[in-house]
Ligand SMILES: Nc1ncnc2c1ncn2[C@@H]1O[C@H](COP(=O)(O)OP(=O)(O)OP(=O)(O)O)[C@@H](O)[C@H]1O
């Protein structure tokens with residue numbers, strides 16, 4: 001089966017700072033890949049390279065077997081790359097549902113009328129149905145995170161990139177959000193999620209092993 005995503009020897013520098021250094025990996029359909037690293041390690045930059053928000057200095061990126069190394073971000077969204085941003089920036093003056101309609105219409109290149117049903121099902125999948133008609137600016141942090149996830153889902157992704165989506169949440173909120181994300185993964189969506197911290201410390205944490213990695217300790 002064709003991999004959803006491949007990176008081959010991808011590198012990116014900002015001035016003298018080499019942030020992405022010869023990164024290669026392949027992601028088969030349906031996989032969930034975690035990326036862990038401390039502040040400034042280059043995690044968000046990796047996402048920006050995959051989405052086309054920035055272009056690599058060297059290397060090759062493919063999506064669904066197609067070379068997209070230099071393709072614009074919008075083209076990659078329409079090919080099935082959805083992302084959440086580290087700092088949620090919804091349209092605060094629009095409702096939750098209107099935010100989804102906007103993301104879906106632009107992301108899928110369709111009219112709003114054509115994406116209504118899809119957006120309703122995304123509201124259900126992300127537990128936002130009861131909040132559909134609230135202004136995005138009035139949401140709690142957890143619901144803002146859910147909306148960020150929902151906006152990415154509205155674009156109809158095959159590959160979902162989650163940039164520190166659980167940052168700032170309490171343990172209980174974090175578990176709730178992870179349950180939602182596991183539901184999306186169970187639908188067959190391929191996921192890369194970013195977590196922050198020192199890799200050794202995170203991997204040793206019992207909670208992370210149980211929650212993120214699904215292992216019994
Ligand atoms: N567009 C840019 N121009 C110049 N430098 C940048 C740019 N984007 C990122 N950097 C630098 O590259 C390094 C990696 O940044 P990046 O945002 O990818 O890290 P990160 O691992 O996501 O960090 P954090 O955990 O703080 O989110 C940092 O030193 C950052 O200042």
Ligand SMILES: [Mg+2]
Nearest residue numbers: 043044045086
């Ligand atoms: Mg980051």
